[in-house]
Amino acid sequence: MASDRRTLLADAALDVLADEGIRGLTHRAVDRKAALPPGTTSAYFRTRAALLTGLVTRLVQLDQEELQTMAEHLRPIRTAEELVDGMVLLTRQRLTGEGRRRSLARYACAVESVRDPELREILVPRENAGREAVRVFLAGQGVPDVENRTHTLLTCMDGLVFDRLVSGGEVPVEPLEGIVAAALR
Template sequence: MTEHRDRRAVLADAAIELVAARGIRGLTHRAVDAQAGMPSGTTSAYYRTWKALLTGLVRRLADLDRIDLERRALAAEGPLLGEPQDIPVTADGVNRLAEATAAVIDHWLSAGRTRTLARHVCALEAAHDPELRELLAPHNDAARASASAFLARAGVRDTDRRGRDYVACINGLILDRLVGVGASIAPLPGTQESRDELHQSIRSLLEAMIRPEGSR
């Protein structure tokens, strides 16, 4: 059983690499066999249909994100990273949250860039695929709920909408650094300069969101 799970993970990892390099149309059973260095027909034995293969890829992305966050001891640091209840709503707490979020985003843009590319390819494909959108929903919902919880503790009104706004801004920041203007003018991902700039941007966003409405 362990070997079966390991083989599925190897194939899903190969699928992630393919989607990141070639887009969703590059995802075929034969291409995954070749990418994984497996005999022809191996992928079909574990993922019978293209939809099953895509589902396996999305679930593997979610598993790797969770493992990555746990390994980096960031799973309890706040929005995007887990539950924010241990982060105090103070200037220092906001700074810590921004710093932790910046660190994981920078990781996803450097060592985890292939996975991040594949995730965004799947997100775009989900616009035309309700089943894929449903598969991605739990991950997206968890991030929004975590952000809303932190903002609620800060006394922010309409936290559901503000939580969605926060996650949308973070996703936009990642996408810009991945394929937008930021990809060519922002500091190189994986450097302290990159983490510092992300930290400053995220801290400014959080400070603006928790600032009393009358003082804006």
């Protein structure tokens, strides 16, 4: 039961962060969003740091589940075009609906992690099915320094998502094609 309640509160905290930003993230706001009595969030996450840690841990879990599900539904990447198609799909997921809300929360937490090593450690890019698919594709193409190229490609894609989250619209295909072409050089 406690684990379910912590998950419910972390999900509510994600919603508060997406709706109100980092300054709006309070224990009381999470209680209201979760429709729970005042003080409930404080009972499970005593401090703001504990609340942020719970929120970020849940965010990473949801991101990992999303990437695993995508990988299970996509075939192994064989061409640059298939890689671009997968990147288009992921950027669209990150910019619409629930994915957009998680992206807003993710970037707010990333800024907070600059001053908080514990948050930064949780947010560090993890091994996941998406990263592995890119790594395997690049290695199969004979690309030197696969680890750095994978990291750079995914970081560039993340930057494009951030740009569109702030300025609006979808990530155009052309920049994605460009970063894939650069990774293959």
